Amino acid sequence: MKRLKLVDKLVFFVNSIVATMLLLSYILPYVSPKNFALLSVLSLAVPFLILLNILFFVYWLLKVKKQLLLSLIILFIGYNYLFSLYKFSSSKNIEDPNNISVMNYNVRLFNVFEWIPDETVKIQIVDFISEKQPDVLSMQEYRPDEAIDLKGYYKYEELSGKKVKNGQAIFSKFPIVNSGSIEFPNTSNNAIFVDIVKAKDTIRIYNVHLQSLGIDPTVEKLANESSENLFKRVSKTFKMQESQTDLFLQHKARCKYKMVICGDFNNTAYSYVYKEIKGDLQDAFVEGGNGFGRTFNFKFFPVRIDFILADDAFEVNGFKTFDVELSDHYPILAKLKLAK
Structure with a gap:
């Protein structure tokens, strides 16, 4: 020195x-x-x-x-x-007729408030989903709209709000035999689930949307907010996320089926809530992805806050993050195969 x-x-x-x-x-x-x-x-x-x-x-x-x-x-x-x-290995992409493709996408209300100055955003999102044709689609910040027509899917949605009805939705090409919602108090965020049937197997699909941090990632907004206020707000949000995670885990513990957990956790893979929700499940990005795997459009460094987790009954045969800027989140897709 x-x-x-x-x-x-x-x-x-x-x-x-x-x-x-x-x-x-x-x-x-x-x-x-x-x-x-x-x-x-x-x-x-x-x-x-x-x-x-x-x-x-x-x-x-x-x-x-x-x-x-x-x-x-x-x-x-x-x-x-x-x-x-960062995953240094190449992305896994094993084609198998028994693969189940699962997509997670926070669609930010299909741009209803025109955050992106393009009136065709919602149509572009629908066209993108229709092109990729995932077997299961989990959406956060979803809202129903006549122009949003996804053909060939069973659907379960849970909505709230007065001015703009919005919430979470799960679309499935496989029949939905059971569905429900896990309500989080004092917020519009929640978790929903469906049980789908593929051949002789019943699979539980969760869609989890934890409390938002409410941070505007633009330089101008961050510069105008004091660090003290920012820390207080984020601290309060993290406490809410933990309470929401506890409610979700109580429900998850009662599930007897093979499961896949999708969602926007509004927190990173280095957080307490991620560790608790993941448990012994596989992170599809870690198992099959590559690169940074960022899922949120944060300008300063790569952030991964959207996840697809699968239990050991599944083989992860692929994972991809799509560089599609139609929301403040990027869609992710995993290819999962039920192990025999």
Whole structure:
């Protein structure tokens, strides 16, 4: 350290802070937001912290300095986090006639408030879905509309709201024999489920939409909001997400069928709620995806908050994130095959 120039000493000081924050974030999935809400907020920054530590490692590597060991060791300790952020392997794509294609898509009310200045957005979304023809489609922030006509599907929807009816929906090419909703108090968010029948198998499909963070990702909006207000609001949201997760897990524990959980968790794969909902299930992106797998259009770094989870009764034969900018979320699709 004594041999470092002043600039490098400052760089290493910042490097130490960033490395410590990343190390601290490794315990976040095991920390209840109700007990440490402010600490849980750090889970949103994990992708950014990983990328910063990689940059610090490269910086010291190019300078041939032993300080590279700090970020290298921290990254190595949390190598599972690194692979959750970026999959280096090619995307799995095994075609099999027994595959069940499952798509999850937060459609942001089909652009009813014209966030995207294009009146054809809802038609483009329907055309995209019709082209991909998923066997099962889970949608958040869904609203019924005469122009939204998906032919060949059974449907279950749960809606609320006065001005614009909206909620969650599940479409299935397989018959729906049971359905229902898990209501979350004091919010329009909820979880819904359907039981579908494929051949002799009954499969439970969940669509989970946890409390939104309410963060506008544009630079202008973030710049005008104080960090104190932002932290308080996000902390409150994380507490609500934990309560909603508890209600969902109580329902999930009573399910006797093979299951797939889809949804917009409004939180990352480094969070407490993700760990609790995932449990022993497979994350389809981790098993079959590649690249960053980002699902939310956040300008600063890749964020994955939409998930498809499947239990061990399924083989994950493929996963894809579609670069379709018709919402603030990107659609994801998994190919699942029931293991014999």
